[in-house]
Amino acid sequence: MDVAIVLKILIAAVAAGTPFVYAALGELVAEKSGVLNLGVEGMMLVGAITGFIAMAKTGSLLLAVASGMTAGMLMAAIFGVLTLTLMANQVASGLALTIFGIGLSAFLGLNYTSIALPGIPELPIPLLSDIPVLGKLFFSYDILVYGSLALFLLVSWFLYKTRAGLILRGIGETPKSAHALGYNVIRIRYLAVLFGGAMAGLGGVYLSVAYTPVWVEGMVAGRGWVSLALVVFATWRPLRVLFGAYLFGAITIAQFHVQGLGIDIPSQLLSMLPYLATILVLVVISRDLTAIRLNSPASLGITYHPENQ
């Protein structure tokens, strides 16, 4: 019985962690190029409602994913124009993007609040999923969960094994030098920001189409902010983002099971736990100034002015 419950929690934790995997990996790439986009929450919301509408209208998951990603990218493009072309402050622009996204998504979703989607089917991998215990734990998720793992591999490979990834990281460290070497800092940062937006949108689509397939205003419920925290938690490393996302997912899911075990704690107090844990983890990670300095992109959040160089 215990194994069954643990297994159930772990499987649910992977599903709960998947939106974070998408959004945080996207943000990681943007931050690695030196751009801090605080608009993740807004981009996720707009991605979630756009994907939801596409799914409700066409029933095609592919279209839902494509439109959610496009919407996230469009939101990111606004941010890009503000911070990269108009050289506005990244923090203020990110906040503006989130506030705009909250309103825009609520507006777009007006006629969709009473619809429930069927969700998307699990896609057990043949043979492998028949292995007892492990088969259920590793090989029987829906396609978007597998997609998030593929994204993790892609981002790790891109950042650390390709020349383009090296250039992107270089721009995040010292944009001046990259500029001097002839790289177009602004263009590469645009691409990184757009990628981040697409992934945040996709994370939103996973929420509204697969995880809880209904549209509720503000349904992202702080996950965009948690994704930002996860990037710091992971000290800007993809593998740790993956780990952090599932850990956060596990804490979120565990709270539902604590009460099932007969421990009498009010549910509201339990639902504080993931956020208190996040603060605690941030304290532990952030106080190590050397680790933060070594790992965080040196130019993160600083506006780059080509003409001043």
Added chain:
Amino acid sequence: MGLLQAHCPGAAGTNVKTNNIQLIIRLLIPLGAVLLALLIGAVMLLSLGADPVSGYATMFRAAFGSLDGFSETAIKSIPLLLVGVGICIAFRANVINIGGEGQMVIGALLSTTAALAFPDLPSLVLIPVVLLAGAVGGAFWGAIAGALKAWFNVSEILSTIMLNIVAVQFMNFLLRGPMMDPAEVARGTGIPQTMRLSPNADLPILIEGMRIHLGVVIALGVAIGAYFLLWRTSMGFRLRAVGYNPDASRYAGISVPKNITAALAFSGAMAGIAGAILVFGSESHRMVTDGSSMGFTGSAGFNGIVVALLAGLHPLWSIPSALLFGGMLVGANALQRAAQVPSALIIALNGLIVVFVVSSEYFKQRAIPTIRVDGEMDGAEEGGANNG
């Protein structure tokens, strides 16, 4: 403006003429941002099949067209102004406080507790007590994030957001549990609200027959007080110095950690007062939520940021800014009733206004390449260039 101007290389140039131009631009930019947002809002209204002209006319009439409407607008503006002024203080110390929501909630909870504990105190004592309790609660909640940033290097952006969620859940727990109205418990209806709080704590109505209450005066007083704090006291000077250049401040003997914590505590205190006023200036005279994150605050903790940014992070300019957004809230309700236009439209417009204000910095810098630094109304341009 530390937040809005990432780099402000040439902070020189001091003649009256630039001052005038600067003042005009200061006024033109917010107005332009609002107009552009309203223009896009008009397109959104059209897409809903509503007539933008009559729609906006409905909004304006509801918010500013009558004394009653203006009283509603003023009431809606109170929490926006208080949170916004708090944001001005925090952002000027280069501390990004996104925790207004949580600070309002904790302030309201502590002030409600005070009213429950001392219901028999006379009004003259109880009202200051509940307001002070609100300030203390909000300041405490803000100071947590401040101390975490100051001594543990935790990003206040992330910690304040997390603390918002914690505060809201704590409120839901208390209002459904220990602080729940005994009558609700007896009836079993389970609305998450407290009992009717002591009438001695009711904020007095200013004009007979209207809802406008003492909270308006308090909010205006706090805004003026914040202006003096920032530009007429050494405390304010230290806060701004730390925001402008922490290294130089440290060199000059100013404690950076203490001032960061103080900035978030001040900021939180104002949000806390806003929370208290929401409770004791409400018509039901109780603390009530619907369990959602905006159930109690109505998102004032976030919209206060919009107010402050539109006001160029200046406490006094925050007053018209808060009235504008308060009016938009009142107008949005009227529009919803009259033309079934959803109030979500207004939230999107708020976001757009910030987008335009933020982007206008670019053009502002183009228009006045040299920016004067001083401490008067038009001196709001100064601030921290350090964003690292």
